Amino acid sequence: MNNPSIKFGIYGAVAIMIIDLLLALVSPELYISISSWLALPIIIIAMVLVSKEYIASNEGVASLGELFKANWLSYLIMGLITSIFGYILVKYISPDIQEITVEKALEAMEKMKSFMPEEAAEQAMADMESKDPFSLGTQLIGIIVKYAMAAVPAVIIAAIMKKEKSPFA
Numbered sequence: 658m659n660n661p662s663i664k665f666g667i668y669g670a671v672a673i674m675i676i677d678l679l680l681a682l683v684s685p686e687l688y689i690s691i692s693s694w695l696a697l698p699i700i701i702i703a704m705v706l707v708s709k710e711y712i713a714s715n716e717g718v719a720s721l722g723e724l725f726k727a728n729w730l731s732y733l734i735m736g737l738i739t740s741i742f743g744y745i746l747v748k749y750i751s752p753d754i755q756e757i758t759v760e761k762a763l764e765a766m767e768k769m770k771s772f773m774p775e776e777a778a779e780q781a782m783a784d785m786e787s788k789d790p791f792s793l794g795t796q797l798i799g800i801i802v803k804y805a806m807a808a809v810p811a812v813i814i815a816a817i818m819k820k821e822k823s824p825f826a
Contacts, residue, residue: 661706661707661710661711661714661727661731662707662711662727662728662730662731662734663730663731663734664710665703665704665706665707665710665731666703666707666730666731666732666733666734666735666738667734667735667738668703669699669700669702669703669731669735670734670735670738670739670742672699673695673696673699673700673735673739674738674739674742676692676695676696676699677692677696677739677742677743677746678746678750680692680695681746681750681751681754682751685751685753685754685757686757688751688754689754689757689758689761696739700732700735700807700810701810701814703731703732703735704728704731704732704810704811704814705814705818707724707727707728707731708724708727708728708814708815708818709818711723711724711727712724712818712820717820718820718821718822719818719819719820720819720821721812721815721816721819722815723815724814724815724818724819725808725811725812725815727815728810728811728812728814728815729807729808729811732804732807732811733804733807736800736803736804736807737800740796740799740800740803743796744791744793744796747791748791755789755790755791758790758791759785759786759790762785762790763782763785763786766778766781766782766785767782
């Protein structure tokens, strides 16, 4: 693969999927609580590797914009692949994750009941029980939010690693 964004996007996705699968099989509660935190360093490492390889392939030069696009593309690939895998994981491989997620959300809502009107709290809990937190619509919204949030580390890494051509060269 010549494109570092595609290469490290796929490598990162595979690493995240392996970790997510192991967590889900060992303990669905563990998967729910730490899978996103374990994915973050993989995403950052993949973006750094994309930047390094991109710079190396461009004679040691890369602008902020070029690196941002390369880094963000790697996450777009990672995010799409891992979102599809996550949907399959929750719907077919370990469906108890969905039940546990709803239970934890209801517990959290129960603790927050005192901060809102009783009718609103009851309505929110009823809505939470009736909705599927892992529906395709929810997953699409989630991936859009993830893509927007991934722009932050993509631009930070690009800003740190950019190598502009010297105007005096």
